[in-house]
Amino acid sequence: MDLRYSADDEAFRSEVRTWLSSAVPRHGPPPPTDDWPARRSYETGWQRELHDAGYAGLAWPAELGGRGLPVSQQLVYLEEYAAAGAPYIGVNFVGTMHAGPTLIAEGTDDQRRQHLPRILRGESVWCQGFSEPHAGSDLASLRTRAERFGDEYVVTGQKIWSTRAHVADYCELLVRTDPHAAKHKGITWLILDMHQPGVEVKQIRTIDGDSHFCEVFLDEARVPVANRVGAENDGWRVTNVTLRFERGTAFAQHIITLRSQVRKLVALALAMAPSAGSGAGSGAGAVAAWDDPGLRRRLGGLDANVEALWRMTQMCISEADSTGAPSPLGSAVKLRYSELGQELAELAMRLTGRGVVATAAPDDAVAETVCDYLWSFQSTIAAGTSQIQRNLIAERILGMPKGR
Amino acid sequence: MKSSEGFAVETVAPSIMDFRLDDTQLGLQETIQRLCASRAGLDRIGEREGLPIDRTFWNDLAQLGTFSLLLPERNGGAGLGVVEAAVVFEQLGSYLTTGPLTWTLLAASHVAGAATGDLLVGGIDEATTFGDDRLVVEHAADLDALLVLRSDGVFLCAGDDLTRPHELAALDPLTPVGRFDALPEGDRVGDAPAARHMRIVGTALSAATLLGVSARALEVARTYALEREQFGVPIGSFQAVKHILADMYVRTVMARSAVYAAAAVADDPVAAGAGVDPPERAVAIAKFLAGEAAIANASAAIQVLGGMGFTWEMLPHYLLKRAWVLEHAFGTSDTHALTLATALERDVR
Numbered sequence: 001m002d003l004r005y006s007a008d009d010e011a012f013r014s015e016v017r018t019w020l021s022s023a024v025p026r027h028g029p030p031p032p033t034d035d036w037p038a039r040r041s042y043e044t045g046w047q048r049e050l051h052d053a054g055y056a057g058l059a060w061p062a063e064l065g066g067r068g069l070p071v072s073q074q075l076v077y078l079e080e081y082a083a084a085g086a087p088y089i090g091v092n093f094v095g096t097m098h099a100g101p102t103l104i105a106e107g108t109d110d111q112r113r114q115h116l117p118r119i120l121r122g123e124s125v126w127c128q129g130f131s132e133p134h135a136g137s138d139l140a141s142l143r144t145r146a147e148r149f150g151d152e153y154v155v156t157g158q159k160i161w162s163t164r165a166h167v168a169d170y171c172e173l174l175v176r177t178d179p180h181a182a183k184h185k186g187i188t189w190l191i192l193d194m195h196q197p198g199v200e201v202k203q204i205r206t207i208d209g210d211s212h213f214c215e216v217f218l219d220e221a222r223v224p225v226a227n228r229v230g231a232e233n234d235g236w237r238v239t240n241v242t243l244r245f246e247r248g249t250a251f252a253q254h255i256i257t258l259r260s261q262v263r264k265l266v267a268l269a270l271a272m273a274p275s276a277g278s279g280a281g282s283g284a285g286a287v288a289a290w291d292d293p294g295l296r297r298r299l300g301g302l303d304a305n306v307e308a309l310w311r312m313t314q315m316c317i318s319e320a321d322s323t324g325a326p327s328p329l330g331s332a333v334k335l336r337y338s339e340l341g342q343e344l345a346e347l348a349m350r351l352t353g354r355g356v357v358a359t360a361a362p363d364d365a366v367a368e369t370v371c372d373y374l375w376s377f378q379s380t381i382a383a384g385t386s387q388i389q390r391n392l393i394a395e396r397i398l399g400m401p402k403g404r
Numbered sequence: 405m406k407s408s409e410g411f412a413v414e415t416v417a418p419s420i421m422d423f424r425l426d427d428t429q430l431g432l433q434e435t436i437q438r439l440c441a442s443r444a445g446l447d448r449i450g451e452r453e454g455l456p457i458d459r460t461f462w463n464d465l466a467q468l469g470t471f472s473l474l475l476p477e478r479n480g481g482a483g484l485g486v487v488e489a490a491v492v493f494e495q496l497g498s499y500l501t502t503g504p505l506t507w508t509l510l511a512a513s514h515v516a517g518a519a520t521g522d523l524l525v526g527g528i529d530e531a532t533t534f535g536d537d538r539l540v541v542e543h544a545a546d547l548d549a550l551l552v553l554r555s556d557g558v559f560l561c562a563g564d565d566l567t568r569p570h571e572l573a574a575l576d577p578l579t580p581v582g583r584f585d586a587l588p589e590g591d592r593v594g595d596a597p598a599a600r601h602m603r604i605v606g607t608a609l610s611a612a613t614l615l616g617v618s619a620r621a622l623e624v625a626r627t628y629a630l631e632r633e634q635f636g637v638p639i640g641s642f643q644a645v646k647h648i649l650a651d652m653y654v655r656t657v658m659a660r661s662a663v664y665a666a667a668a669v670a671d672d673p674v675a676a677g678a679g680v681d682p683p684e685r686a687v688a689i690a691k692f693l694a695g696e697a698a699i700a701n702a703s704a705a706i707q708v709l710g711g712m713g714f715t716w717e718m719l720p721h722y723l724l725k726r727a728w729v730l731e732h733a734f735g736t737s738d739t740h741a742l743t744l745a746t747a748l749e750r751d752v753r
Contacts, residue, residue, distance in 0.1 A: 002422045003422075266748045266751075290749070299748065301744075304740070307662070308690075311665040312658060332653065332654045332658075390650035395646070398653060400630070400649065401638055403642070
């Protein structure tokens with residue numbers, strides 16, 4: 001056991017910190033949340049800056065345009081990235097965290113040459129076409145059909161929960177190529193060009209009022225056979241390569257931001273008088289919420305959980321790195337992260353007080369608190385619900401029999 | 405290396421960001437586990453009730469180097485660190501090993517005879533214990549000496565100076581507790597930094613022991629869920645039971661991450677990447693999570709074992725009671741949460 005960062009890691013840390021301290025303010029504040037073209041260009045522009053400064057594809061092999069950094073430096077990077085309040089990678093998420101790594105692991109040389117450099121430079125945006133209206137937790141029951149005619153697949157069906165599909169150029173698409181095979185055996189992984197007839201995208205308005213998620217309707221959309229990743233009907237295995245990223249390293253960047261969320265809550269508690277409900281009233285006699293020992297204990301406890309979760313994330317990532325297989329800790333990391341994030345978001349609602357019932361401006365701090373709170377509900381549903389994660393832990397790690 | 409049967413010490417080339425136990429640590433784990441299983445196994449735990457501490461077993465623990473782990477080799481120790489001690493104490497916790505284990509280890513550097521198992525040393529930390537609670541000491545009647553951690557230093561009260569304790573009705577059937585009428589001043593055997601260091605190590609090792617209790621509770625519940633059948637199937641095939649077990653697992657791995665990180669920080673704050681993590685903060689995190697995990701997991705084990713879990717015969721109540729004894733040593737979860745809050749406030753202001 002050795003938890004230290006090496007001298008090289010620390011040198012890398014100061015290099016990253018220096019660059020972020022000038023690049024983040026230079027890139028400016030994000031555009032309004034409802035201006036999606038502006039959001040795409042803000043986020044891809046940031047990806048381009050990361051690329052030009054040498055911070056794109058840190059985990060990717062150097063021969064494919066990445067940096068090939070050791071995991072310790074990827075973790076250092078995430079720590080500094082969160083501490084600097086750098087822009088969320090947003091529209092670049094699927095490309096850099098899912099599709100890119102899948103092409104690296106399973107793609108052909110042509111596919112890698114065509115896509116990887118553009119993902120790294122922020123020139124192409126990807127979305128995910130996995131879930132369907134009838135295939136949520138039971139993803140392998142998906143029905144979107146692809147039939148092969150010559151050197152093309154013709155795809156018809158419907159996808160849902162495709163994040164930011166309305167601003168995407170490509171979709172990592174799961175289709176059924178053999179309807180007669182067992183459900184896991186008839187699935188194929190395709191690269192779908194979103195800019196073509198037969199692809200219709202409809203945004204879904206979610207409880208936070210935003211529209212990240214989309215439905216994608218496919219009506220005889222065309223995919224060249226050359227865009228197939230892995231063998232026909234071998235898509236479930238290819239998918240699991242992607243899901244491994246989703247349950248492992250991809251969460252790390254969110255988890256590290258919980259640290260600054262805890263500190264934000266402390267600052268809020270120090271600034272806020274108790275809410276009207278406490279009966280203490282406001283004015284001269286009001287005391288800061290921070291003076292309540294019960295609240296201090298709660299925040300201290302949340303801090304303990306956040307720090308331990310970051311250690312567990314480090315453990316999960318370094319374990320996956322040393323064994324080459326995903327760590328069984330992945331489900332525990334995802335489960336704890338999503339529930340802890342919700343707890344923090346709910347506490348922010350309480351501390352903010354009556355302000356949450358009506359915000360003065362669409363993008364002020366209170367609106368952000370409300371938005372974060374409502375958005376946090378997706379985290380225990382997306383990428384395997386908390387219930388699915390608990391089943392996975394009980395069955396795969398603790399060896400409980402499958403059943404209901 | 406202490407003796408031919410003791411903990412072997414090897415130099416291992418440092419690797420970077422590696423959470424795996426190295427060969428030395430795995431060796432320690434196996435050695436202590438084997439000893440506990442053969443000499444104080446959990447299957448006959450009821451027979452240990454009401455008996456004085458098994459001094460033969462205690463001597464065997466000492467022979468293995470349990471109490472001298474942290475002493476430098478020139479002083480007859482193993483020259484190992486808090487991480488290695490945490491590995492050992494996690495195992496001791498999981499076997500509900502009886503006796504003032506943490507305090508005897510802490511005393512090894514100040515009291516001749518503690519490291520060798522000849523003397524049983526108990527203790528009290530006055531910084532985290534208040535009022536008359538300071539007079540309540542585990543294993544009081546069996547102690548040869550008592551260490552007291554005060555803000556200005558470490559004080560040693562020899563057995564002769566201690567009044568005879570009043571035996572109390574103990575919560576944990578395996579941890580007798582006594583109350584002294586008063587604590588003597590004692591001899592000052594260490595300065596304030598020494599007291600601070602002992603408090604850090606003691607907190608880390610109490611957390612490691614609690615981690616062992618949590619892991620054992622999970623194991624007991626898991627085994628029962630696989631064996632016990634209702635409605636014609638093992639109860640572990642029901643999602644309602646699976647989800648209890650999954651939460652027990654998550655609490656255990658969270659506590660484990662925090663305990664070993666804290667142990668590494670206690671060994672070397674700089675090397676463990678603890679720029680913002682002074683040892684007090686790291687051990688507070690560990691003790692908070694391990695305390696909560698042990699109590700919650702032991703409680704959950706009672707629930708999973710159903711009616712059997714409510715009986716004296718089964719293990720869960722021993723685990724729960726030991727968890728509470730440890731929860732109230734070296735600061736409760738509440739105390740540590742407040743410590744963390746104070747550190748956060750400093751950070752934010």
